[in-house]
Amino acid sequence: MTSLPPLREVIALHGLSASKALGQNFLLDEQLLDRIATIPGKLKGQHVYEVGPGPGGLTRALLRAGAKVTAVERDRRCLPALEDLSNAFPGQLRLIEGDAMKVDPAKEIGEPFHIASNLPYNVGTALAVGWLSGETWPPAWTTVTLMFQREVADRIVAKAGTDAYGRLAILAQWRSEARIAMPVHRSAFTPPPKVMSAVIHIVPAVQPEGVRMATLEGLTAAAFGQRRKMLRQSLKAIPMALDALDQVGISAERRPETLDIPEWVELAKALETVR
Secondary structure (H helix, E strand, O other), X not given: OOOOOOHHHHHHHOOOOOOOOOOOOEEOOHHHHHHHHHOOOOOOOOEEEEEOOOOOHHHHHHHHOOXXXXXXXXXXXXXXXXXXXXXXXXXXXXXXXXXXXXXXXXXXXXXOEEEEEEOOOOOHHHHHHHHHOOOOOOOOEEEEEEEEEHHHHHHHHOOOOOOOOOHHHHHHHOOXXXXXXXXXXXXXXXXXXXXXXXXXXXXXXXXXXXXXXXXXXXXXXXHHOOOOOOHHHHOOOOOOHHHHHHHHOOOOOOOHHHOOHHHHHHHHHHHHHHO
């Protein structure tokens, strides 16, 4: 393995600066990056999909761990620095220049893979929702390890009855296990963002039988779109939803944030049967 220059030197050499328009904040602490690369487990010989590698901080940590990385980067300013990494780790890094919102990693990689990224904040939630929303389960990915703003991370792992609990928590937890693996202080980034961050780790679990993603998503979208209203009001636009509430014994006078995830799953299952 070739000795690599410090990330600050790489950024200076290639004239890189974090783009606010692309939601970039570079993480340069290599000890921290190596710790993040351990969260998915042993990566030697494993495929990893990375979005927004930037100057390649997390990328080099994943490569040092022995991963085969497929990285998608839309900022062509960063490509020379990433090409240097590709040369330093022959056969381990494949680069795709483009928009990750338009890339299907399952098709690109063709076999099971981990997802690990310090996601650009402006597309992070949308990408995560896409990876968690597939009708096919278990998914092609085996673990997801992502850096988020702390507020988004809290929403992903939130429990019923809390202010952070909503559609994102239900999506992330109804057929997966999600946890905050590591808090990350804003000072670790260049430039420092205005908010704290956290690394989220998600592992697929068994999907409950008799429930489709689309049904659960429709229910939670309607309910949390009017989260301060009772379910009888927020769900009345969904045909047979109030009948499904009666069937499972959930009071229509409750508000959506009071239903835990098993209750949402039971409600979606009942809605499938009464339609």
